[in-house]
Amino acid sequence: MKSFIQVLPNSHFPIQNLPFGIFSTQQNPSPRVGVAIGDQILDLTVISTLFENHVPELKNPSNVFSQSSLNSFMSLGKPIWQATRRFLQNILSDDNPELRDNNQLRQKAFVTQKLANMHLPAQIGDYTDFYASKEHATNVGTMFRGKDNALMPNWVHLPVGYHGRSSSIVVSGTDIVRPCGQRLSAKDQPPIFGPSNKLDFELEMAFFIGSGNKLGERIPIDQTNNHIFGLVLMNDWSARDIQAWEYLPLGPFLGKNFGTTISPWIVTLDALEPFLVNGPIQDPVPLPYLKDDNPSAYDIQLEVKMKPNNSDSFRTLTKSNLKYMYWSLKQQLAHHTINGCNMRPGDLCGTGTISGPSEDSRGSLLEITWNGQNEVNEIKRKFIEDGDEIVLTGYCQGDGYLVGFGECLGRILPAVNHKNQS
Amino acid sequence: MKSFIQVLPNSHFPIQNLPFGIFSTQQNPSPRVGVAIGDQILDLTVISTLFENHVPELKNPSNVFSQSSLNSFMSLGKPIWQATRRFLQNILSDDNPELRDNNQLRQKAFVTQKLANMHLPAQIGDYTDFYASKEHATNVGTMFRGKDNALMPNWVHLPVGYHGRSSSIVVSGTDIVRPCGQRLSAKDQPPIFGPSNKLDFELEMAFFIGSGNKLGERIPIDQTNNHIFGLVLMNDWSARDIQAWEYLPLGPFLGKNFGTTISPWIVTLDALEPFLVNGPIQDPVPLPYLKDDNPSAYDIQLEVKMKPNNSDSFRTLTKSNLKYMYWSLKQQLAHHTINGCNMRPGDLCGTGTISGPSEDSRGSLLEITWNGQNEVNEIKRKFIEDGDEIVLTGYCQGDGYLVGFGECLGRILPAVNHKNQS
Numbered sequence: 001m002k003s004f005i006q007v008l009p010n011s012h013f014p015i016q017n018l019p020f021g022i023f024s025t026q027q028n029p030s031p032r033v034g035v036a037i038g039d040q041i042l043d044l045t046v047i048s049t050l051f052e053n054h055v056p057e058l059k060n061p062s063n064v065f066s067q068s069s070l071n072s073f074m075s076l077g078k079p080i081w082q083a084t085r086r087f088l089q090n091i092l093s094d095d096n097p098e099l100r101d102n103n104q105l106r107q108k109a110f111v112t113q114k115l116a117n118m119h120l121p122a123q124i125g126d127y128t129d130f131y132a133s134k135e136h137a138t139n140v141g142t143m144f145r146g147k148d149n150a151l152m153p154n155w156v157h158l159p160v161g162y163h164g165r166s167s168s169i170v171v172s173g174t175d176i177v178r179p180c181g182q183r184l185s186a187k188d189q190p191p192i193f194g195p196s197n198k199l200d201f202e203l204e205m206a207f208f209i210g211s212g213n214k215l216g217e218r219i220p221i222d223q224t225n226n227h228i229f230g231l232v233l234m235n236d237w238s239a240r241d242i243q244a245w246e247y248l249p250l251g252p253f254l255g256k257n258f259g260t261t262i263s264p265w266i267v268t269l270d271a272l273e274p275f276l277v278n279g280p281i282q283d284p285v286p287l288p289y290l291k292d293d294n295p296s297a298y299d300i301q302l303e304v305k306m307k308p309n310n311s312d313s314f315r316t317l318t319k320s321n322l323k324y325m326y327w328s329l330k331q332q333l334a335h336h337t338i339n340g341c342n343m344r345p346g347d348l349c350g351t352g353t354i355s356g357p358s359e360d361s362r363g364s365l366l367e368i369t370w371n372g373q374n375e376v377n378e379i380k381r382k383f384i385e386d387g388d389e390i391v392l393t394g395y396c397q398g399d400g401y402l403v404g405f406g407e408c409l410g411r412i413l414p415a416v417n418h419k420n421q422s
Numbered sequence: 423m424k425s426f427i428q429v430l431p432n433s434h435f436p437i438q439n440l441p442f443g444i445f446s447t448q449q450n451p452s453p454r455v456g457v458a459i460g461d462q463i464l465d466l467t468v469i470s471t472l473f474e475n476h477v478p479e480l481k482n483p484s485n486v487f488s489q490s491s492l493n494s495f496m497s498l499g500k501p502i503w504q505a506t507r508r509f510l511q512n513i514l515s516d517d518n519p520e521l522r523d524n525n526q527l528r529q530k531a532f533v534t535q536k537l538a539n540m541h542l543p544a545q546i547g548d549y550t551d552f553y554a555s556k557e558h559a560t561n562v563g564t565m566f567r568g569k570d571n572a573l574m575p576n577w578v579h580l581p582v583g584y585h586g587r588s589s590s591i592v593v594s595g596t597d598i599v600r601p602c603g604q605r606l607s608a609k610d611q612p613p614i615f616g617p618s619n620k621l622d623f624e625l626e627m628a629f630f631i632g633s634g635n636k637l638g639e640r641i642p643i644d645q646t647n648n649h650i651f652g653l654v655l656m657n658d659w660s661a662r663d664i665q666a667w668e669y670l671p672l673g674p675f676l677g678k679n680f681g682t683t684i685s686p687w688i689v690t691l692d693a694l695e696p697f698l699v700n701g702p703i704q705d706p707v708p709l710p711y712l713k714d715d716n717p718s719a720y721d722i723q724l725e726v727k728m729k730p731n732n733s734d735s736f737r738t739l740t741k742s743n744l745k746y747m748y749w750s751l752k753q754q755l756a757h758h759t760i761n762g763c764n765m766r767p768g769d770l771c772g773t774g775t776i777s778g779p780s781e782d783s784r785g786s787l788l789e790i791t792w793n794g795q796n797e798v799n800e801i802k803r804k805f806i807e808d809g810d811e812i813v814l815t816g817y818c819q820g821d822g823y824l825v826g827f828g829e830c831l832g833r834i835l836p837a838v839n840h841k842n843q844s
């Protein structure tokens with residue numbers, strides 16, 4: 001399969017991928033639906049008459065694709081997503097002349113990615129974050145509770161999750177202001193107030209709900225993949241000092257909700273299907289509602305790099321892989337709805353930090369520097385400093401092509417000074 | 423102040439109140455904005471031309487009031503809310519003939535509450551729940567960690583809060599399905615799966631954000647009241663067995679997110695201002711960003727009643743008061759945004775369970791029956807059974823009138839049986 005649009009071998013966006021996103025341009029500042037191909041974006045609003053002819057089951061394509069979020073398209077359900085994908089692969093194929101040889105339409109239909117602004121791909125109603133990597137939970141647990149009590153007894157029986165803040169989820173490229181808050185400066189002393197000095201990233205991926213379920217109903221594990229639209233990269237910025245002081249007994253709050261960054265292109269489950277592999281063996285065997293004998297981990301190679309404030313280049317901090325994750329996306333969604341909790345199109349579920357088995361696959365500075373005990377040598381960092389940039393990337397290695405996620409980038413701005421308030 | 427609409431002495435909705443809600447009727451099924459007065463609803467879409475004449479600063483009232491949520495009105499800001507309230511008190515006053523004597527308009531403008539369907543008053547983007555009653559936190563902490571470790575060290579320094587699920591917030595009158603999930607049946611045994619058998623209510627109130635703040639900015643404590651639109655009653659249904667097993671270390675999740683019920687009428691801060699009183703003395707003195715020397719507790723009398731499945735009448739379970747709450751609404755909002763977390767119109771913040779100092783003012787069955795050790799005698803309940811109804815009510819006692827919240831009602835339906843899944 002090959003497109004008439006040029007796709008370089010190291011591009012994340014060949015015809016095998018075709019991720020969905022929301023973009024705008026200077027000429028047309030209305031955010032709308034596009035699909036990435038090579039270094040271009042195919043503007044779906046421009047080819048909506050082609051959809052009318054070739055995908056009649058998709059009603060009113062010009063309305064669906066001119067929305068400023070993908071929620072409307074997501075709500076149409078998996079058969080429509082798949083028909084759309086098949087049609088797009090067809091119309092972009094180098095042996096199909098319909099769009100290829102229509103010069104006038106091609107001129108209008110393609111936008112260079114560098115000239116586009118990317119927006120949040122969906123209006124996110126609720127955002128959940130899981131804690132599904134055993135290595136991450138073990139590392140953090142060992143640090144704070146010792147090796148023998150690292151994992152809570154519930155951890156091997158269910159994918160632990162909690163609710164995050166949807167308002168502060170931003171798209172890649174958005175600056176993040178260093179948060180202020182309460183933290184302990186010494187044991188048994190009252191807390192002090194000021195900018196966090198343990199600012200961290202978390203290497204995560206996240207899945208978007210496409211079609212939801214009604215309150216009081218559930219999504220059985222063998223139907224979960226019909227409800228998941230696709231995946232993005234996610235950096236769950238975390239202020240470790242604020243978090244450590246506030247989180248007992250009800251979980252993370254201000255240590256997390258000052259900002260969460262996601263990559264702009266949603267890679268569909270269909271594009272990821274060739275990269276399904278077996279996940280870690282689960283022992284003890286999960287309860288029946290979580291049991292799943294099919295390969296349901298994804299082999300997605302992940303990397304985090306930092307560009308320190310005094311440097312021009314990015315240095316690798318860690319390399320990991322989504323396949324290390326203990327609880328699968330399917331298990332996360334089946335668990336989330338087992339009590340009747342309702343999902344809506346556009347809801348987002350993060351996997352939790354994805355750490356691997358080796359020291360160089362740890363998914364946060366908390367783990368890499370062991371809570372600041374060590375320093376990342378080349379860049380002299382225990383945590384993130386003002387002006388530092390963090391970028392997450394990820395891709396699947398196909399046979400002669402990549403299915404990639406692009407990047408998830410964010411830079412830290414200095415804390416806001418409010419003398420009369422602190 | 424008196425309205426030409428009859429208001430009985432025990433009505434929650436005299437002219438001093440005028441809460442905002444979203445309603446629809448059989449004749450006009452479009453949800454729209456109304457204001458409660460006596461046993462009537464004033465349909466603001468019908469009197470939008472009066473707004474054009476008398477409240478010119480409110481642009482396009484017919485559009486704002488025909489929305490299916492209050493978000494649009496909320497986003498206009500406090501000066502507009504106040505101008506609207508002043509105008510409504512004026513136009514409803516018994517000495518103002520403009521609406522009183524316009525029989526044709528009156529016919530169309532008023533709807534009997536009993537004939538209306540109430541909807542969620544806002545589209546809730548994010549929902550936060552605090553834990554701001556010292557008595558509640560102490561009771562729960564004593565039960566699970568013993569008297570000496572009842573309160574975590576952070577509790578007296580900040581209003582502890584966590585994120586809840588917005589998708590499952592429903593309006594009073596909506597049935598709630600008993601959730602299923604994992605729970606421990608015996609210590610050191612693997613968890614079992616099934617319907618919760620420790621289903622509980624939580625007596626809470628909640629405030630709606632009217633106008634928000636940008637990501638990275640904060641709302642200083644002396645400005646918080648400009649951002650709070652008003653209050654509702656809230657029942658934060660809780661499955662104690664699911665919660666106990668899942669909540670470490672990241673907080674409540676499936677034990678809470680199967681449903682949360684709020685009352686339909688939002689009582690504005692302006693209507694509540696006459697009932698401001700001093701809250702509990704705060705020792706230690708909070709950090710400067712939380713310090714507030716003005717009376718900022720509200721004297722709101724609260725009551726929870728149960729109608730058991732085998733009974734025709736409601737029995738009182740507890741009586742409490744919002745004024746017992748340790749951390750004020752202002753402190754909650756100032757804390758929530760101190761790290762730059764952004765609020766949006768329609769976001770909801772619950773206070774946490776409001777327990778008082780005496781045994782008959784405990785705000786949950788967990789506390790009332792001390793985790794099922796005792797029974798509520800007259801009704802033979804440790805927790806909630808299928809078919810039981812719970813109603814929360816609340817009001818302020820004015821001089822010859824009440825400013826009330828109506829009721830927040832919910833009934834529990836049996837768990838859904840999915841034999842092949844459990």
Ligand SMILES: [Ca+2]
Nearest residue numbers: 202236352353
């Ligand atoms: Ca996380």
Ligand SMILES: [Ca+2]
Nearest residue numbers: 624658774775
């Ligand atoms: Ca609660």
Ligand SMILES: [Mg+2]
Nearest residue numbers: 236256259260
């Ligand atoms: Mg975050």
Ligand SMILES: [Mg+2]
Nearest residue numbers: 658678681682
């Ligand atoms: Mg709830």
Ligand code: NI
Nearest residue numbers: 126127166548
């Ligand atoms: Ni939310």
